[in-house]
C-alpha cells in the first residue's frame with residue numbers, strides 16, 4: 001500500500017484536489033465532499049468536537065503535541081480554551097504557512113520526535129494522520145510517540161478512505177500495534193466509539 005509523498009501535501013491537496021485523497025476547501029473547514037465522507041460536515045465539527053472532547057471528556061491539562069496538525073484548527077480550539085502549551089507538527093510547508101494556531105512547525109513526524117527528550121509532552125494527539133504513514137514507518141513512529149508522551153495518546157484514524165492514497169487497516173489491526181498503556185484510538189467513521197488499548 002502506498003501513501004502520498006511529502007510534495008503531494010500541497011495547495012491542491014488542501015484546497016481543491018479531492019480526487020487525490022485531499023480536500024475541497026480546507027481553509028473553510030469544508031472537508032471532503034459528502035459523497036466521499038458522509039460522516040463529515042462542513043460546519044467545523046470535525047475539529048471542534050475533538051478539541052471539546054480532549055478538554056471536557058479526557059480533561060487534558062498540561063502540554064500537548066499534535067502530529068499532522070495541518071492548518072492547526074484543533075490546536076486553535078484548544079488554545080482558545082486556555083490549553084496554551086500546545087504544539088503542532090506537519091510535514092506540509094503549505095499547511096503550516098496557512099496555520100491558524102500558534103506553535104506549529106514543519107517537520108516529518110518521526111524525525112521531529114527523535115529530537116525530543118523522553119516524556120516531553122503530557123499528551124500526543126492526531127486526527128487522520130496515522131493512515132498517512134507507510135507500513136514500515138509505523139512501528140518506529142509508534143515507538144517514538146510512546147517514548148515522548150508522558151501520560152496518554154489520542155488518535156482519530158480514518159479507516160475508510162481510499163487505499164490508493166492511504167495506509168488503510170481495520171481497528172483490530174491498529175489496536176495490535178505496541179501502544180503505550182491507555183492509548184485511545186477512535187475510528188472517524190464512528191467518533192463516539194473509542195478503543196482504549198494496552
Ligand SMILES: C[S@@+](CC[C@H](N)C(=O)[O-])C[C@H]1O[C@@H](n2cnc3c(N)ncnc32)[C@H](O)[C@@H]1O
Pocket residue numbers: 009067068069070071089090091092095107108109110126127128129132133
Ligand atoms: C488527512 S490530513 C489530516 C489533517 C488534520 N489532522 C485533520 O484531521 O483535518 C493528514 C495530515 O498529515 C500530514 N502528514 C502526512 N505525513 C506526515 C508526516 N510524516 N509527518 C507529519 N505530518 C504528516 C499531512 O500534511 C496532512 O496535513
